Amino acid sequence: MNPVRRRRLLLVALLVLASGAVTALVAMALQRNVAYLYTPAEVLRGEAGERARFRLGGMVEKGSFRREAGSLESHFRVTDGDAQLPVVYTGILPDLFREGQAVVATGRMQDGVFVADTVLAKHDETYMPREVADKMGIAHRKHDVQVPAEDTP
Template sequence: MTPVQRRRMIWVLLLLLASGLATTLVAFALQRNIAYLYTPSEVLRGDVDAQSRFRLGGMVVKGSFDRPSGSLQAHFVVTDGDAALPVSTDRILPDMFREGTAVVASGRLQDGTFVADEVLAKHDENYVPKEVADKMGDAHRKHDVPVTAPEAR
């Protein structure tokens, strides 16, 4: 192997090593920021690591919303039709947040209560996010909760 070929081979190996390292670092960074969606049944069954950040999806139970006057602290219960999980948040809730509608909340489980740092709500009375509808499966039919998901694009 000539010196030119050897130098080229070293550059190619260094380039491959650098791209492999960059790919690994990006994969680790993305993995830390992923928040998986779980239903209350899955959370109560223990499918979720108690320390991890995740998204909770389901329907807000009618009559469960409570907010002390003059406070941002809100408490409500989310159900998937089979199980229910209490949720608390000290963030501003979206204007479309209502009892009996679908929500997706991001946060952590703490002492049996899901502490949400972000709550997202549906955009009309018949919409449930597709991933929530898929996770809830037939549970919505058991409790006469209207669920429609958008068509796949």
């Protein structure tokens, strides 16, 4: 093989290897940042995986919120009507965070407790993330919970 063809072949091979490495790195980064939404019942059934990072959606159970004195560590339970899951979050909670309101927390399970990195609360009386609303609707139908009719203007 002449030197020019050998050099071109080597250049093409290096280009293919480099593009493969870049593709693999991008795929790993995207997969690491993907967080699926699960309800407490799904998490307790093991659908979320043991070490996976995911979003937990549901309602903050009434009477479950407590804050450690002198710290930013908050403890509360998230429920979907079927199950409750304890959550620990260290940080400043959103202003609209309250018991009985919809919440989406991102984090991972650790020793049977969901350790949240971020907590998002609904922003007004009518908004709930679509994924949470769909899953809560299924739970309401399953438990025959009466949902108030929406006001139409």
